[in-house]
Amino acid sequence: MLFSISTLVFLLIHLIPGDPIEVMLGETASLGDREALRHSLGLDLPILQQWWEYLRGILQFDLGESLHSKQAVTQLLSERLPATVILSVASLFVAIVIALPLGILAAIYKDSVWDRLAMLAAMVGVSVPNFVMGPLLILIFALWLGWVPVSGKDGMSSLILPALTLGSALTAILSRMIRTSMLEVIQEDYIRAARARGLSEFRILGLHALRNTALPVITILGMQFGSLLAGAVITETIFSWPGIGQLMIDSIQKRDYPVVQACVLLISFTYVFVNLITDVTYTVLDPRLKIDT
Amino acid sequence: MKQIYWIPLLILFTWSLLAILAPVLRLHPDQILLDKILLTPNFTQWFGHDDLGRSISARLIMGARTSLSVAIVVVSISLIVGTFIGMMSAWLGGIWDKLLIMVVDLFIAFPGMLLAIALAGLFGPGVMNTVIALSIVSWVGFARLARVQTLSIKKRDHVIAGYALGTPSLIIAMKHILPLIMAPIIIEATFIFAGVVIAEAGLSFLGLGVQPPTASWGSMVRDGTRYMLIAPHMVLAPGFAILSLVLCINFIGDYLRDKMNIKEISKS
Numbered sequence: 001m002l003f004s005i006s007t008l009v010f011l012l013i014h015l016i017p018g019d020p021i022e023v024m025l026g027e028t029a030s031l032g033d034r035e036a037l038r039h040s041l042g043l044d045l046p047i048l049q050q051w052w053e054y055l056r057g058i059l060q061f062d063l064g065e066s067l068h069s070k071q072a073v074t075q076l077l078s079e080r081l082p083a084t085v086i087l088s089v090a091s092l093f094v095a096i097v098i099a100l101p102l103g104i105l106a107a108i109y110k111d112s113v114w115d116r117l118a119m120l121a122a123m124v125g126v127s128v129p130n131f132v133m134g135p136l137l138i139l140i141f142a143l144w145l146g147w148v149p150v151s152g153k154d155g156m157s158s159l160i161l162p163a164l165t166l167g168s169a170l171t172a173i174l175s176r177m178i179r180t181s182m183l184e185v186i187q188e189d190y191i192r193a194a195r196a197r198g199l200s201e202f203r204i205l206g207l208h209a210l211r212n213t214a215l216p217v218i219t220i221l222g223m224q225f226g227s228l229l230a231g232a233v234i235t236e237t238i239f240s241w242p243g244i245g246q247l248m249i250d251s252i253q254k255r256d257y258p259v260v261q262a263c264v265l266l267i268s269f270t271y272v273f274v275n276l277i278t279d280v281t282y283t284v285l286d287p288r289l290k291i292d293t
Numbered sequence: 294m295k296q297i298y299w300i301p302l303l304i305l306f307t308w309s310l311l312a313i314l315a316p317v318l319r320l321h322p323d324q325i326l327l328d329k330i331l332l333t334p335n336f337t338q339w340f341g342h343d344d345l346g347r348s349i350s351a352r353l354i355m356g357a358r359t360s361l362s363v364a365i366v367v368v369s370i371s372l373i374v375g376t377f378i379g380m381m382s383a384w385l386g387g388i389w390d391k392l393l394i395m396v397v398d399l400f401i402a403f404p405g406m407l408l409a410i411a412l413a414g415l416f417g418p419g420v421m422n423t424v425i426a427l428s429i430v431s432w433v434g435f436a437r438l439a440r441v442q443t444l445s446i447k448k449r450d451h452v453i454a455g456y457a458l459g460t461p462s463l464i465i466a467m468k469h470i471l472p473l474i475m476a477p478i479i480i481e482a483t484f485i486f487a488g489v490v491i492a493e494a495g496l497s498f499l500g501l502g503v504q505p506p507t508a509s510w511g512s513m514v515r516d517g518t519r520y521m522l523i524a525p526h527m528v529l530a531p532g533f534a535i536l537s538l539v540l541c542i543n544f545i546g547d548y549l550r551d552k553m554n555i556k557e558i559s560k561s
Contacts, residue, residue, distance in 0.1 A: 005403070008403075009411075123540065124536075124540060127536060127543050129491045129494060129495060129535060130495070132514060132532040132535055135514060135517070135518050135532065136528070136529075138518075139525055139528065139529075143522055226403070226404030226407070227405075227406065230405070230407040230410070233406075233407065233410060237498075237499060238518070248410070249410075249414075249499055252410075252411075252415075252501065253500070260415075264407065264408075264411045267404065268404065268407070271403075
């Protein structure tokens with residue numbers, strides 16, 4: 001899988017019209033200069049050989065160097081990675097903390113006003129794109145109320161808005177999912193049995209029901225992690241958050257192909273990796289499932 | 294919420310009508326009025342003016358035109374191509390089917406929006422390139438759905454009967470399979486439509502989509518973020534425009550899904 005993703009990224013970048021050399025040197029550059037640069041970047045080699053070099057590079061964690069700043073791409077990535085990791089973890093946290101009570105309440109009080117309101121909020125949450133949510137939150141909490149900084153990465157308070165922005169869509173999807181699976185679980189026999197044994201409602205829902213809603217919730221988290229990462233690209237741009245996403249957009253604008261390529265690779269590898277972890281988590285959470293070998 | 298499904302329909306209808314009628318409305322979305330720069334909303338201009346003194350309401354309508362036309366083209370292309378490929382794959386089976394599953398898995402392994410950003414960045418900005426980038430990302434959903442649906446219908450009695458009677462494959466596919474798989478595909482189309490509206494605005498927000506002076510909601514939001522303190526209406530107006538359109542489409546999709554009683558279709 002990782003191999004085919006790498007190849008797809010390579011093909012996308014190399015088969016697309018547009019010559020990085022031309023963009024870097026401008027149209028007035030002499031033919032000699034162009035050829036010299038092309039040679040030094042290895043872009044004059046046959047495409048198959050370039051592909052081979054590229055795959056070998058990935059295996060050795062050598063992603064070439066930036067066309068622009070001449071820094072090693074791996075170094076650029078490792079400088080930016082922590083910020084993106086912090087942001088994604090924070091927004092996952094936000095999503096879970098908000099969605100759990102919301103989804104559970106909506107399920108318990110099904111068809112009540114609370115349920116309707118929660119699901120309406122979830123619908124709005126799915127429909128607000130990051131780049132609308134972000135400026136809205138900035139407007140309200142940073143400019144009008146002045147509680148948090150507008151943008152940048154400076155301590156915990158600057159993390160709040162980006163995390164809320166990035167987490168909003170996930171929160172919405174998650175709370176809908178929790179409500180649906182909770183509704184299913186509540187009707188199961190073992191819940192009725194727990195009630196019959198006179199367990200407290202809190203114990204029934206918190207221990208027996210919640211554990212069984214974990215599986216679909218983990219699935220959704222794994223599936224949505226990709227959108228979360230892609231959303232990080234936009235969110236980082238809004239809040240000038242110095243992560244991988246901002247690096248990618250900057251590099252696209254500078255036509256810095258090796259860096260763009262590396263960013264796309266890193267994000268999609270992470271996504272595949274997270275999905276793998278999700279699959280493994282299933283068997284831990286629910287011993288009834290076994291991975292077929 | 295099910296009782297008020299006509300409200301989203303009405304809003305959607307209004308946006309489409311405005312978008313279609315834009316040329317007759319004598320709008321001047323590119324007219325620069327230096328004395329009206331960053332003017333806040335008032336009675337003659339409900340949404341005020343932007344940083345170049347252009348009328349925001351006119352630009353909103355032109356933005357609706359951009360947004361809706363991109364979404365319609367992308368959804369039509371990916372629906373036709375995706376459904377065709379998905380049906381063919383299920384119909385032919387064997388190596389073709391395996392090949393499609395491989396391609397689909399590969400695309401699904403990629404976060405869609407990320408691929409769109411990367412593609413748009415590589416193709417260079419512009420409406421045409423945005424359409425191409427978003428179509429490349431969107432057809433997969435239709436292909437996967439059409440494949441699964443066709444597989445389940447392929448073995449039904451009426452299809453086998455048609456086969457036994459010597460009906461040409463094309464007619465079986467078009468007349469006896471396609472109508473039965475259309476319902477879930479149309480519902481998928483509404484969600485993909487909403488997704489494309491967001492994606493187009495997102496690309497324009499990043500400066501990778503529609504280029505100025507053409508109005509797009511995404512680039513309007515981006516321009517507005519620079520003046521949020523003095524002219525918040527520049528962000529709010531296009532922001533709520535996107536929200537209203539996407540929300541309405543999602544509502545309609547949900548309504549259709551409940552109405553047609555189709556199980557949760559994966560929203561990817």
